[in-house]
Amino acid sequence: MTTTPLPRYRQIADELREAIASGRLKPGDALPTEMELCAARDISRHTAREALRLLTEDGLIARRRGAGTVVTQPPAPAFAQPIGDFDSILQYARDAAFLPDRARPATAGEAKRLDLTGAFTAYPGLRRASGAAPLAITTIYVLDALAPPLEAVRALTGSISEWVENAHDVSVASVTQRMEAVALTKTDAAKLGVAEGSPALRTLRRYTDVSGRTILVSESLHPAGRFAYEMKMTRQRK
Template identity: 30%
Template structure:
């Protein structure tokens, strides 16, 4: 019996008259299928010969397309198994939005595990960000966000204590910003800093990475439409699975 491939249900539109190389067109369409969940982690792509026959492409063209995605970490070649989907890289627009909403809109199947939801005294940096006295009571949330069952980010958020009801069950079924909007809070603007560093041993274990692996970092203070700080977040993301998209405008 012939082994079925996850690619059997997909349609590829390759323009042979385009100046864009065929291998690149194929790689882009495979990557889009992975990002949108049409190809899920663990799916087999079948062998290069079958795919080249199906698409009317040469084996070197198919091999180059697959290798480009192997190099990106989206596919892996396993001896005796074949080429498999590993995971998709989350591409997030750089705007004031919820990671949960962005992942859900991209078909990434987000899930959340709440690690911490409690009231603590505000440290100096948190107090300054939220505009409250140092050591005054605030709420801290720590959550682990996954896509397709794989960890992608650790989120730490600090909020004023009486901002809204932060029920743990709801936090694990929706996004924080969506809860804010439901409570009548209108998010207006934010100040955000993006950086990078190496993972500590604890962070690497939590995110299923090697110790010292590259992490993206983000610090954000969000404000409502009255100018009040409503949230201060310090988040870390797996650089192997996460990217920010920038849209740049030219000044004339």
């Protein structure tokens, strides 16, 4: 199978992004100018400008008067979600819009990997907040009998689980959440605009009804620096 190479400006951006992530370029360090990038990489000025634009949009570099283009301080996560209750999960769905690419049947491989029993519809897409860089690659799997039309998902201002409850009079009894650190594949990294192998947080949420049946599963990949979980712990004193 042949793969389409990344555009040259994305290759340049990824190389500079890796230099920043590794610490070879530190906050306050000056980046090469567009003309310097052109001479060093044998690229057009348009290509150099587009590479720097991607890094600027990701908050990794900024133009400073008298200093040119410099590496910025690592940005705070674009979205922080509390851990602890179901309402916080629903709030995330309201604040971070889910933009599905399409609706398709879940594959046999996905069903086996995610322990799905029965036929499920998959909605792959991205999550975004306030027009910023994507917060996550997300795929949501819904039991076929409860799955909403794609147009309904695209129009939602809340979560798919709320739509299922309202449309089918089915109650979500529990949500199990699993989190783990992973490295992004080339394909996923390209969708998120980061370097291949970049760290990411994988979250898997399983929604079950009162009978214990899995009715919805959500799988997300959050690149480092754009999302964080927060948990408040209160000390109990005797």
